Amino acid sequence: MKLRPAQKIYDKNIFQERVLRQKIIRAIQAELPCNFGKTELIVNHNIPETIKAYPNERIIHFCVTMMTDLSTFSDRLSEDGYGEKVFYIRDSKGLDYLLDNPEYHLKYDKHIVIYTTLNKMNSLKSRPKFYELMDKAKKEGFKWTMNRDEGDAAPFDDAEHQGFESGASTEGGASLYATEFLKFFETYK
Numbered sequence: 001m002k003l004r005p006a007q008k009i010y011d012k013n014i015f016q017e018r019v020l021r022q023k024i025i026r027a028i029q030a031e032l033p034c035n036f037g038k039t040e041l042i043v044n045h046n047i048p049e050t051i052k053a054y055p056n057e058r059i060i061h062f063c064v065t066m067m068t069d070l071s072t073f074s075d076r077l078s079e080d081g082y083g084e085k086v087f088y089i090r091d092s093k094g095l096d097y098l099l100d101n102p103e104y105h106l107k108y109d110k111h112i113v114i115y116t117t118l119n120k121m122n123s124l125k126s127r128p129k130f131y132e133l134m135d136k137a138k139k140e141g142f143k144w145t146m147n148r149d150e151g152d153a154a155p156f157d158d159a160e161h162q163g164f165e166s167g168a169s170t171e172g173g174a175s176l177y178a179t180e181f182l183k184f185f186e187t188y189k
Helices: 005-020 038-053 092-100 103-108 118-122 127-139 159-166 176-188
Strands: 058-065 086-088 111-117 142-149
Touching: 005 038, 038 058, 038 142, 058 118, 058 127, 092 111, 092 127, 103 127, 111 118, 118 127, 118 176, 127 142, 127 176
Parallel strands: 058 111, 058 142, 086 111
Antiparallel strands: none
């Protein structure tokens, strides 16, 4: 991916220095403006750069969006994909299959790229499956990363979504999604 000037600044000052080269593992929050090309950066820059920086690690890469269609990510993936031993989700059926049958990919793939939505990660039906996937992945020696692509259309989202995007608390004291991510992070950090 050829980076635009602002994306080069992001790559050098945020992604390389504060994400890939940090000495102490901690969550990094980088809010990027609209029309920055966040989704393309996640799909065609952040994931390949992480794979390149950690060639001997086994990593699950979560790419999480508020949008309802996973093609938001998969349609932007370059024709080259991610290379050998890297499995990535192409659509909702692929994600459901992985969540129901993770053993094969956890055994044979070095990197697993999961495109998903906040709603999918937090639904009553699939949330336990994400935890089960992570429990099994941990036993296989996987680490994990998360890229959050929150979307640009906050005025059209409900109060929970807007609260998550802005980081503001909602009537319940905190965003349901933010609270769940903190729980997920604490469980698997």
